[in-house]
Amino acid sequence: MKTTVLLSHARHPVSDRPQLSRLEAQAIALAAEVDEAPSGLHAGRNETGVVAALGHGLTALDRLDLADTTDPLSALAAFLTRQRFDLILAGRRGEGGHETGLLPYRLAAILGLPILADAVAITPGAAVETLVVDQAMAKGARRRVTIRLPAIVTVHPLAPPPRPFAYGPMRRGTIRRHPVDGSANAADLDTAEERPHRLRPKLMRQSAGQAAGANLYVDPTPEEAARLILAYLEANGIRRYGPLNDR
């Protein structure tokens, strides 16, 4: 299964050095489970961050020679149409740019491929040209979808952790540099003003204060206590336990 992982130009939040995004490193670990020689694809001039992907399990890296300020969509679409990958993996939102998370969906629309989000595990399907994708859902649920290849899949942070970094494979890995011809169009959303980021506090995850200390029961019989607890759980919609005896 010919697989590629889309790599963005992530930067470290504190030092601002180029680095490999963690989610994309997790995507590499997923790719290595269905393809013994997965490759990566990066559009941009700076290689220092993304070469680490070779040390995390990629065997080759394709780099499109494109200025960082241009919209990589058309160049990526043209490259992917030429290469005909079976599976294209990506993070939820590319890092370092506008981070809208729309790029995989735009690619899917241009290439006419199906797209699935939030994968935590992928395995080859029973039939040829199929893939079984486990999608992460709320409360630990999973949705197992069998999809026909080729397809685009984005990866969820609950996917297995990245493979450990190894220096040798990074040195041995091949980097293929591809020049991009034609006019590159400007990035979207440039009408809005851009300014330094201001940290804003999140809402406190505090429980509603009125609940505390409302019901206090001193020395009820154990049976009474058990009934109180189950009634509380059901009344607040935590769990339903079906009809309970002697109630």
Add this chain to the structure above:
Amino acid sequence: MSRPRRDPRAERQSHDVGATGSRPRYDRSQPLPGRAGVPPIVAPARSGMTTQPQPAKPELRIVDEPAFLVFAVVEAPGGRLSRFDRQVLGAARLLADAGDGGAGVVAIASHSVEGLGEAGADRVLLFTAEAMPGTVAKALRQTVDALSPRHVLFAETGDSADLARRLAIALDEPLLANVEHLTSRQAVRAIRNGRAEIAATPPRLISLGEDRIKPYEAAPCEARALALDTAPHNDDPAILSVEFIPGDPASLALSETDFVVSAGNGVSDFAAFRDLATHLRATPGASRVVCDAGLMPRAAQVGASGTVLSADCYFALGISGAPQHLQGIAGCEHVIAVNTDLHAAMIERAGLAIVQDAQLVMPALLQLLRGGER
């Protein structure tokens, strides 16, 4: 504050046995007649909840002819609104009530959900359950074309985030993703790895970051059901099969689960405790003392140096409630405590506090759960 004022003279007078003679005689062993009917601490003794006047039931807020519509897509796993869903509805209410108001909020869910009115929805639109995001996006696109809402709000998580992007592609409109700050005039989101931000007037498609916008808390809205003429059905040729696997609480990570039952130093019967966790369909946790003693794995530790929970409900058996432990459950909405010590901090924190031996309550709970199983 509203405690009845003591009158020492009258109290002393009521102890007077009325003996004849020069010296007055008092019998202090008798309880005061005025307070005889007050039971000892059993019922709501603390926090003065009972003495406060009950607020009158707020009346329903009805929008008959909305000036414009704001869509809010809620996921509501298991038919209950999550805190994130409430925040999305709160943001929709904020945009709908801006300016001269009179706009309607339409909650869009894939199955019936409780409490949408209280969370701020004027109308409710249901799509069929178990539809894949691709199919829901098609149906949503038709609804957007038909009703032309001014804004469509999504949560930046799971299927909602997926849906937001599919809709943005289908409508060929920009999406303001992962918004951190929202008012009726501007929406702000971080870009370039959190180094810069962009502000824009709220566009049509917005997805919100978690814990950014307050949920709606004023008068409940109507949540009237809207009839939908386009029922989505899975017809994507590339998707061959879909299977839903419910989460198994026993094997879930503590940070992912919604209900944790936790054992502390007051629990000695750990076989019964594990049994109880499976029967309650809860994820087992523990305090540090228990993990240090090797009675539970280290991964089960709740608290500052263990896992900080995002669960809705926490059930503490025999846990004193040390500050380091309480930090781990600060976000839990419902807390149940069973402890032998009336003055434990966990009893103070709990929404349902039971002063009783955990070793007696656990078998009683198990018996009730086993007897009640269908």
